[in-house]
Amino acid sequence: MKFKKKLAVLLASALAVSTALVGCSSGSGGSSGGTELSVNIGPEPTTIDPAKNSAVDGATLINHAFEGLMKQDKDNKIVEAQAAKYEVNKEQTVYTFTLRDGLKWSDGEPVKAEDFVYAWQRLVNPKTGADYNYMIDMVKNANEIMAGKKKPEELGIKALDKKTVEVTLTTPTPYFLEVCAFPATFPVRKDIVEKNPEDWSTTESTYIGNGPYVLKSWEHQSKMTYVKNKNYYDLDKIGPDTINFVLMEDKNTMLSAFKNGEILFTDDLPSEEIDAMKDKGLVIEKQLGTYFVSINVKKEVLDNVKVREALTLALDRDYIVEKVVQGGQIPADSFVATGLTDADGKTEFHDNAKKWYDVKDYKGNIEKAKKLLKEAGYENGKGLPSIELMCNPGHEAIMEAIQSMWKENLGVNATISSQDWNVFLETRKKGDFQVARDGWLGDYNDPISFLDMWVTGGGNNNAQWSNKKYDKLISEIKATTDAKERYSKMHEAEDILAKDMPVIPLYYYTDLYLISDKLEGMYTSPLGFKYFMYCKVTE
Structure with a gap:
């Protein structure tokens, strides 16, 4: 999932501004004594439409207002959610979910099996333009629908009755x-969405969910206030009566708000403050993700693979990790993140992967980079136009390090442009850039989550890259049931990605956040989601 700092589901094996807001307050009423919690998980979200969101901060907001058939619990396990139970046929291709009794939307309307059918059909409908349409490409007819060869109604999901959802996989x-x-697979209401397809998720009155909280108010660029959904089936277990998601993008502002007690949680902090905050609320956890930069392969000069490889080899990842980001990150020597097992279920996929370069042989990498740039016709950077490095606020220091290394090692000039989060996402998505900061958190515990995003025309393929052999491999990977063959082909796919190098891996993520000792019960996913619905605020 795109990472703000960038969306994702779970890895069971992984380790586990604006207004002056009070971090918590006590009042009367409610099972938690009228608690009000203020936290920061990011800036103004690009979207909180379940089908259209592809960022971690947006996903956290959606997780509080909606709920799927299944959900992740505090132990990083997938458990029943809106579904009370499920059954699977012997071939493992037909799943039958039975919904809980008495499920309701936040406006009191009943949640029906048909709501899931509509949401999944909408996800793969080309008219929706969902980046994550391929999330359910294992469902029967999904690929044909996304290609415009079949109708959304032909998707392999149906409501057997009001409480039963049947899904057929290929x-x-x-x-x-x-x-x-x-x-992306959470249910949405057809009557609400189709009445206002573009803006239903931007207005409190029409943002009707089936999750533990409901959006009460949205002060754009300031805060989003969520209150308990009185119709939620598990209401008695829900914590704070009110959660204020304070919208901030500047890391220094976040830190100041945390220190002042205006928020009890913030999802980022300035790198230079990491040491100072180690005993003052800083938590560093493993995370299933890769920080990288995307190279727009359709842009002049950057369409030359030798130039792309030279730019990749000229970077000192050890320096970036140790001196710039300073959060325990691991220098990346391939794209698929650490933390995923290989076919044997014992070794890591990353450990068995061919390395794109030797992180420790920085001198040798530079020599090879110089040679490649000369072969491309740009010896010592002569004749190579200046390259623009695009990022969102908070990532300028990394871009400056890249800029300096390219200049010093290759004679390549680069400029840096920083755009607000929402503008940045849209610019990058459109391909209106040369080189852009990027990041990815896995969406589930499988290497394919890092590989299928690079198929031709994929909604998250920011590099605009296309390779027919790669596309064929991804299709074969998703069609086979032979684990050994499947993992072998995933390694082969990553090797193609390395050969064409449309991306420059920098490091494997860690999750850094600040949390007050007053906040208990908050849990995270190794894929970036934050869960506040079961929190308790103490004095």
């Missing part, structure tokens, strides 16, 4: 239940 998919816990 091939057994080991991570399918994780997909059922992913925000």
Whole structure:
């Protein structure tokens, strides 16, 4: 999932501004004593439409207002959510979900099996333009629908009755239940969405969900206030009566608000403050993700693979990790993140992957980079136009390090442009850039989550890259039930990505956040989601 700092489901094996807001307050009423919690998970979201969101901060907001057939619990396990139970046929291709009794939307209307059918059909409908349409490409007819060859109504999901959802897959998919816990598959109401397709999710009155909280008010660029959904089936277990998601993008502003007690949680902080905050609320956890930069392969000069490889080899990842980001990150020597097992279930996929370069042989990498740039016709950077490095606020220091290394090692000039989060996402999505900061958190516990995004025309393929052999491999990976063959082909796919190098891996993520000792019960996913619905605020 795109990472703000960038969306994702779970890895069971992984370790586990604006107004002056009070971090918590006590009042009367409610099972939690009228608690009000203020936190920061990011800036103004680009969208909180379950089908259209592809960022981690948006996913956290959606997780509080909606709920899928399945969900992730505090132990990083996938458990029943809107579904009370499910059954799977012997071939592992037909899943039958039975909804809980008495489920209701936040406006009191009943949640029906048909709501899930509509949401999934909408997700793969080309008219929706969902980046995550491929999330359910294992469902029967999904690929044909996305290609415009079949109608959304032909998707392999149907409501057997008001409480029963049946999903038919083309091939057994080991991570399918994780997909059922992913925000893109959450139900939405057809009557609400189709009345106002573009803006239903931007207005409190029409943002009707089936999750533990409901959006009460949205002060744009300031805060989003969520209150308990009185119709939620598990209401008695829900914590704060009110959650204020304070919208901030500047890391220094976040830190100041946390220190002043205006918020009890913030999802980022300035790198230079990491040491100072280590005993003052800083938490560093493992995370299933890769920080990289995308190279727009359609832009002049950057369409030359030798130039792309030279730019990749000229970077000192050890320096970036140790001196710039300073959060325990691991220098990346391939694209698929650490933390995913290989076919044997014992070794890591990353450990068995061919390395794109030797992180420790920085001198040798530079020599090879110089040679490649000369072969491309730009010896010592002569004749190579200046390259623009695009990022969102908070990532300028990394871009400056890249800029300096390219200049010093290759004679390549670069400029830096920083755009607000929402503008940045849209610019990058349109391909209106040369080189852009990027990041990805896995969506489920499988390497394919890092590989299928790069198929031709993929909604998250920011590099605008296309390779027919790669596309064919991804299709074969998703069609086979042979684990050994499947993982072998995933390694082969990553090797193609390395050969064409449309991306420059920098490091594997860690999750850094600040949390007050007054906040208990908050949990996270190794894929970036934050869960505040079961929190308790103490004095």
